[in-house]
Amino acid sequence: MKKKLLIICLFALFPFITYAEDMAFFRISVSESFLGLDMKGDDGFDLSASNSLFVDVGYRTSLSSKIALTLFYEASYDGPGAKSNSKEGFQARNIDQFVMAKFDFLYSDSLKFFVRPDFFYEFYRLGKNEAWNDGLYNFGRVGLSGGFDWLFSHQLLNASLDFHYFWFPNYSDLTREALYLTVGSQGLPSDSINQNFLQGAFSLSHRIIFSPLVELKSQYRFTLRYYPSLKVDTQNLVHTDADNQFDTTHFLSLQPIFTLSKEFYIAPTYQFTYFKSNYSYFSVNSFDPFNPDFDFFEDFSSFHSHDFSLPLIYELNPKHSFILEAGIEYKKYLSRPTKKENGKFDLSTKQDLFAFNVGLTWDFKVYDNFTFSVNYLFKQASSNNKDLTAGYNFGVHVISMQMSMEY
Amino acid sequence: MLKKVTYFLCLFVFAFSSWGDIKDTAYQMAADFLANPQMFFLDLQYDSENNLPLMQDEDFELHTNLFLHLLTVANLNVKYRFYQGDNKIPSITGGVGGWYFWGLNILPQIETLKEAKDISVFGVAPFVTAHWQVSETTFLFAGTKLSIGRISMDFSKVAQEQIKDKGLKNIVEKVACIKETYVDPAIFVGIAIEKFSLEAGYQFFAQRLFARFLYTGDTWGFGLGFYPDSVIILHPMINLSYRFSL
Numbered sequence: 001m002k003k004k005l006l007i008i009c010l011f012a013l014f015p016f017i018t019y020a021e022d023m024a025f026f027r028i029s030v031s032e033s034f035l036g037l038d039m040k041g042d043d044g045f046d047l048s049a050s051n052s053l054f055v056d057v058g059y060r061t062s063l064s065s066k067i068a069l070t071l072f073y074e075a076s077y078d079g080p081g082a083k084s085n086s087k088e089g090f091q092a093r094n095i096d097q098f099v100m101a102k103f104d105f106l107y108s109d110s111l112k113f114f115v116r117p118d119f120f121y122e123f124y125r126l127g128k129n130e131a132w133n134d135g136l137y138n139f140g141r142v143g144l145s146g147g148f149d150w151l152f153s154h155q156l157l158n159a160s161l162d163f164h165y166f167w168f169p170n171y172s173d174l175t176r177e178a179l180y181l182t183v184g185s186q187g188l189p190s191d192s193i194n195q196n197f198l199q200g201a202f203s204l205s206h207r208i209i210f211s212p213l214v215e216l217k218s219q220y221r222f223t224l225r226y227y228p229s230l231k232v233d234t235q236n237l238v239h240t241d242a243d244n245q246f247d248t249t250h251f252l253s254l255q256p257i258f259t260l261s262k263e264f265y266i267a268p269t270y271q272f273t274y275f276k277s278n279y280s281y282f283s284v285n286s287f288d289p290f291n292p293d294f295d296f297f298e299d300f301s302s303f304h305s306h307d308f309s310l311p312l313i314y315e316l317n318p319k320h321s322f323i324l325e326a327g328i329e330y331k332k333y334l335s336r337p338t339k340k341e342n343g344k345f346d347l348s349t350k351q352d353l354f355a356f357n358v359g360l361t362w363d364f365k366v367y368d369n370f371t372f373s374v375n376y377l378f379k380q381a382s383s384n385n386k387d388l389t390a391g392y393n394f395g396v397h398v399i400s401m402q403m404s405m406e407y
Numbered sequence: 408m409l410k411k412v413t414y415f416l417c418l419f420v421f422a423f424s425s426w427g428d429i430k431d432t433a434y435q436m437a438a439d440f441l442a443n444p445q446m447f448f449l450d451l452q453y454d455s456e457n458n459l460p461l462m463q464d465e466d467f468e469l470h471t472n473l474f475l476h477l478l479t480v481a482n483l484n485v486k487y488r489f490y491q492g493d494n495k496i497p498s499i500t501g502g503v504g505g506w507y508f509w510g511l512n513i514l515p516q517i518e519t520l521k522e523a524k525d526i527s528v529f530g531v532a533p534f535v536t537a538h539w540q541v542s543e544t545t546f547l548f549a550g551t552k553l554s555i556g557r558i559s560m561d562f563s564k565v566a567q568e569q570i571k572d573k574g575l576k577n578i579v580e581k582v583a584c585i586k587e588t589y590v591d592p593a594i595f596v597g598i599a600i601e602k603f604s605l606e607a608g609y610q611f612f613a614q615r616l617f618a619r620f621l622y623t624g625d626t627w628g629f630g631l632g633f634y635p636d637s638v639i640i641l642h643p644m645i646n647l648s649y650r651f652s653l
Contacts, residue, residue, distance in 0.1 A: 026547055028598060028605045030618050030633050032641070051635050053618050055596060055607045075609065077616045077635045093636065095616060123614070132614045369545060370600045403620055405598045405605045407541055 024407065025058035025072075031402035032081050038395040041388030048091075049081030056406075063103075070102040094124045095132065110152055114160075116145040139168045143199070154209040162201040171195050175284070179294075180237055182287045192239050194229035213259045223249040233280045235296045247277040247301075263315045271307040276334075283345070295345055299335035306330045323361040330354050339387035346386075353392060355381040373402040445589050445613060448556040450637050451475070452530050453617050454644060455482035456504040458595065459604055460538035460548045465650035468502075473645045479510020497537040505531040511560070522564035525586070530556035538599075546599040554610065556589040623648065 031052050036045040058072040079093025100118035107113060124137040132138075147160025173193045180188035205219040224246070231242035252272045259265040281300035286293035309327030316322065331353040338351040359377035366372055376399050383392035457470045470484040486502025508528040514520045536550030563583035595608030607618040613636075621630035621644070628646035 024541075026596070026598060028596070028607050028618070030605070030607075030620065032633075051633060051640055053607060053616055053633060053635060055616075057596065075607075075616065079635050080640065082641045095614070366603070367544065367600050369598075370603060403605065405600060405603075407545055407547060407598055 022062065023060040025056065025060075027054070027056040027404065027406035029054040029402060029404040031400055033398055033400040034081070036397040039388070039391065040393035051077075051079055051081035053077040066106045068104040068106070070100075070104070072098075072100050072102070074098040092124065092126050094122050096120065096122045110150060112149045114145075114147060114149070118143060118145070134170055136170055136172070137168070138170050139166055141166045147203075156207045158203075158205045160203045162199070162203070164199045164201075165196070166199060167196040168194075176233075176282075178287060179282060179284055180239070182292070188239055191229045192231045195227065196229065197225045197227040197245075199223060199225045215257050217253075217255040217257070219251075219253040221249075221251040223247075223251070232278050233282055233296070243278060245277065245279055247275065247279070249276075250274040264313070266310065266312050268310045269308070272305070273307075274304045276302045281336075297336065297345075300333075301336070302334040303331055303336075304334070305332070319365045321363045323363070324359075325361070326356075326358045328354070328356050338383070338385045339390060341386045341388070343387045343389065349384060351383065351385050353381065353383045355379060369406050371402075371404045373400075373404070375400040375402070444558045444585055444587065445556075445591075446615075446637060448528070448530060448558055448589055449554060449591070449610060449613060449615065449617075450634055450639070450642070451480060451506060451508065451528075452504075452532055452554050452556060453619070453632055453634055454642050455480065455484070455506040455530075456532045456534070456552070457484045457486070457646065457648075458502070458504075458532075458534040458536050458550055458552055459597070459599065459606070459621065459623065460498060460500040460536040460546070460550075461486060461488040461650070462538065462540075462546050462599060463650055464652070466652045468648055468650045470504075470646060470648045473647055474643060475506065479513075480506050480508045482506035492537075492539070497539045500536045500538070501534065503531060503533040505529070520562070520565055522562075522568060524561040524564070525559050526561075527557065527559040530554065530589075536595075544601050547597070548599065548606075549594070549596045551592065551594050552608075554589065554591045554593060557587070558589070559586045560584070561586075619644075621646075 029052075033050045033052075035048050035050065037048065038045055054074065054076045056072070056074045058070065060068060060070040062068050074096070076096045076098075077093070078096075080091035098118070098120045100116055102114055102116040105113045105115075118141075120141040122137075122139055123132040124135040124139075125132060126136060130136070141164050143162060143164030145160050145162040147158065150157045171193070176193055177188050201221060201223040203219065203221040205217070207215065207217045209215045225248075227245040230245045231239045232245050234242045250273070253269065254271075255267055255269040257265060257267045278299070279301045280296065280298045283295040283297070284293075285295070307327065307329045309325060311323055311325040314322045314324075333351045336351045337345045337347045338349045340346050357377060357379040359375060361373060361375040364372045364374075376397070378395070378397050380395045381392065383390075385392045454475055455472055457472075461468055466488045468484075468486045470486070471482055475482050482505065484502060484504035486500055488498060488500045490496075490499040492498035506529060511526045511528055514526060515523045532552050532554050534550055534552035536548050538546050538548035540546050561584045566583045591610050591612040593608050593610040595606055597604055597606030602623050604621045604623065605618065606621070607616065609616055615634070615636045617635070618633040619630055620633070622628060623646070626648060628644070628648060630644035630646065632642035632644060634640060634642060
């Protein structure tokens with residue numbers, strides 16, 4: 001998703017480019033990553049590899065002196081790499097297809113409006129016998145965005161509204177259906193587990209150049225998701241008493257950029273996320289209708305998180321650049337209890353997560369439009385969740401190599 | 408020269424990292440191949456074909472992947488530049504690649520597999536590629552191909568009479584007799600910068616993405632195939648090409 005945003009930004013970075021010239025963009029990128037995962041409680045490293053492939057094609061043309069059209073398509077793949085960590089020979093993998101058309105209306109030299117319909121579909125395979133079309137977690141997204149870019153006195157202000165519909169054509173939840181049939185007093189209508197949702201978002205981003213050496217980028221985004229069919233669970237397991245699920249997210253990002261010299265600059269970044277959902281969770285220990293054993297938790301997924309990263313970018317020469325990056329992440333659930341070593345919930349403590357990472361990237365421009373990159377990342381994550389099977393406490397070393405050609 | 412050696416070392420570090428697991432998971436992979444022969448066929452097809460456009464001065468090219476010959480897969484590609492384009496119209500290259508897995512015919516020489524019959528695995532892939540020169544050193548290309556393959560093997564007698572090993576018998580019995588023809592169209596796009604190229608495509612019926620990174624010299628070429636949905640994901644290539652004009 002990050003790469004997709006980067007490409008969209010590539011076009012957005014030149015919002016006031018002359019409308020007379022057509023522009024094409026083409027990029028292919030392949031990468032292979034090797035992971036050494038050290039899960040707390042396990043002996044030794046679990047070695048695995050992943051592989052990704054991106055194909056981006058974009059074209060921008062002028063429909064008139066005031067209107068430009070940008071077409072963009074991306075196909076991507078993420079999945080297991082050269083060395084699979086699965087003895088059964090299968091790891092989850094996905095193919096994504098993304099297409100958009102962006103219409104830019106140049107109102108004046110400093111103000112531009114845009115409308116952007118887009119479509120996204122993800123094929124997700126979880127098992128060897130699962131066909132791409134039948135993936136349980138396949139999903140699609142279709143929608144429309146609109147907004148404006150306003151350029152004034154060394155500042156760029158962007159505001160946009162997005163409306164999208166997400167659908168999951170194959171999703172089913174047999175565990176939840178079984179829970180309502182065996183423990184609850186009534187079954188669950190199939191529509192009540194339909195995960196499809198509507199999403200609306202408002203985004204405001206601002207970039208100000210204080211001096212040739214200092215600038216500041218900031219962004220705020222509010223997202224609302226409403227599930228027209230999906231009911232949240234209630235403790236009595238009566239779906240007619242339940243509300244529809246809805247989620248809200250507030251996201252804030254601040255990134256000052258300091259150019260310390262011609263070759264060296266730093267871009268510390270702070271990101272804050274506040275996620276609130278009425279999703280509730282049943283942890284079923286026994287389906288026995290005469291002696292059901294389960295735990296019920298309201299507000300299970302709401303959290304706030306703080307991420308801080310400090311990338312130091314050093315451009316040795318036009319061919320070689322290095323990025324040293326360190327970051328910390330902190331996430332605290334508002335109501336989710338943590339777990340004890342035996343896997344039982346500890347109701348006295350809310351779950352939190354802390355992670356630290358450090359990485360080094362070497363970008364080598366073989367030619368102007370052919371880049372070879374090597375990246376090393378170390379991440380250490382810890383949580384007050386003492387259940388080691390939950391996978392919250394680990395250290396991981398990742399070495400990635402990427403080749404990218406673009407025009 | 409040092410640069411080239413560095414590139415090739417990188418390629419082989421990529422490629423041979425995959426071989427370590429092969430021994431341990433050989434049975435699993437054999438079962439995967441037999442359970443999904445179409446994937447096996449497509450892997451060989453990708454390794455053997457070369458649908459890069461002819462960007463050099465010559466009009467014809469003969470091409471073969473020597474690495475596949477080592478694995479007893481005979482293969483040859485022939486391509487011809489039908490049209491030399493100009494600033495507005497792209498150049499058009501067309502051709503066909505074919506391969507035949509002759510090494511499988513040796514299987515009946517093995518005592519336990521002597522009752523194996525009708526072993527024949529081969530494929531052809533005609534293609535058309537259009538390319539545009541967008542700068543002095545950079546070409547963009549796009550094309551389509553049709554992958555056609557035939558996999559035929561009959562191990563039913565072997566499974567019934569010869570194989571005593573339970574594990575192997577289970578695998579072989581499951582797919583004792585395969586006689587299938589595959590036809591699968593695909594599209595591909597790519598970019599070539601100097602002698603390096605990166606190509607990606609999508610196989611419609613199999614719903615597979617594939618990619619290839621190639622270095623194409625005057626005679627020798629080296630490459631690495633990325634076939635993400637395959638049993639072996641990275642495939643090294645050692646190519647030999649001969650170009651000429653009539």
